[in-house]
Amino acid sequence: MDMEKATMQLIVNSGDARSKAMEAIESAKAGDFDDADQKIQSADEALSKAHESQASIIQAEAAGEIKRMTLLMAHAQDHLMCAIAILDVAKEFIALYRKIQPSGSEKTGGNNSK
Amino acid sequence: MIRITLVCAAGVSTSLLVSKMNIAASQMNIDAIIKATAENNFGKYADHTDVLMLGPQVSYLLADAKSRYEHLGIHVTVISKEDYTSLNGEKVLKDALALAK
Numbered sequence: 001m002d003m004e005k006a007t008m009q010l011i012v013n014s015g016d017a018r019s020k021a022m023e024a025i026e027s028a029k030a031g032d033f034d035d036a037d038q039k040i041q042s043a044d045e046a047l048s049k050a051h052e053s054q055a056s057i058i059q060a061e062a063a064g065e066i067k068r069m070t071l072l073m074a075h076a077q078d079h080l081m082c083a084i085a086i087l088d089v090a091k092e093f094i095a096l097y098r099k100i101q102p103s104g105s106e107k108t109g110g111n112n113s114k
Numbered sequence: 115m116i117r118i119t120l121v122c123a124a125g126v127s128t129s130l131l132v133s134k135m136n137i138a139a140s141q142m143n144i145d146a147i148i149k150a151t152a153e154n155n156f157g158k159y160a161d162h163t164d165v166l167m168l169g170p171q172v173s174y175l176l177a178d179a180k181s182r183y184e185h186l187g188i189h190v191t192v193i194s195k196e197d198y199t200s201l202n203g204e205k206v207l208k209d210a211l212a213l214a215k
Contacts, residue, residue, distance in 0.1 A: 004201070005199060005200060005201075008127065008130075008198065008199045008200070008201060009199050011127050011171060012169075012170050012171060012195050012198050012199050013195075014171065015122070015123065015169065015170060015171015015172065015173075016170055016171060016173070016195065018171060018174075019170070019171060019172060019173045019174040020174075022174040023174045026174075071126075072126070072127070072130070075124070075126045075127065076127075079123070079171065082123075
């Protein structure tokens with residue numbers, strides 16, 4: 001197993017989940033709840049892929065294939081944890097936006113506010 | 115000479131890709147300054163960047179980065195997941211060069 005590649009996959013898929021979750025919040029903020037739901041679904045899919053990468057790394061470790069733990073692996077785990085937390089929070093944010101701004105009432109389309 | 119800055123959440127994984135890109139640049143005989151930094155630190159590099167490349171894990175920053183930096187003449191793009199995962203320095207460097215043309 002190519003450990004560097006598996007670790008990078010964990011980082012990229014976790015980051016993808018985080019990116020999609022953030023975009024979903026922006027969509028909900030702009031009143032586009034269909035898009036927000038779609039992005040949350042993409043984020044869930046990316047997170048599943050990240051979990052698969054993580055599982056393969058843990059299995060490799062259990063099989064004694066990992067000779068040394070690297071900072072990059074710890075960093076990848078950091079990304080995964082961050083993605084899980086942001087995805088959970090994004091779902092709550094979208095639910096809140098739905099309450100204060102019912103679907104179709106407003107579509108500003110703006111997503112660059114910071 | 116081309117100045118490329120890669121940005122990700124903390125600048126950790128991009129620094130790996132930067133080292134591969136530097137190897138590719140010297141093999142291809144290209145004069146390039148390639149750096150990696152954290153997303154919240156890019157402002158310091160904006161004056162010294164021709165191409166800003168975002169890691170796929172921070173792709174949600176694309177619209178914001180474009181609106182902030184494109185008018186300064188900086189090309190902004192997102193590195194593909196495939197190239198990022200495989201740390202394909204040569205491909206990413208070529209993408210940057212194509213963008214700056």
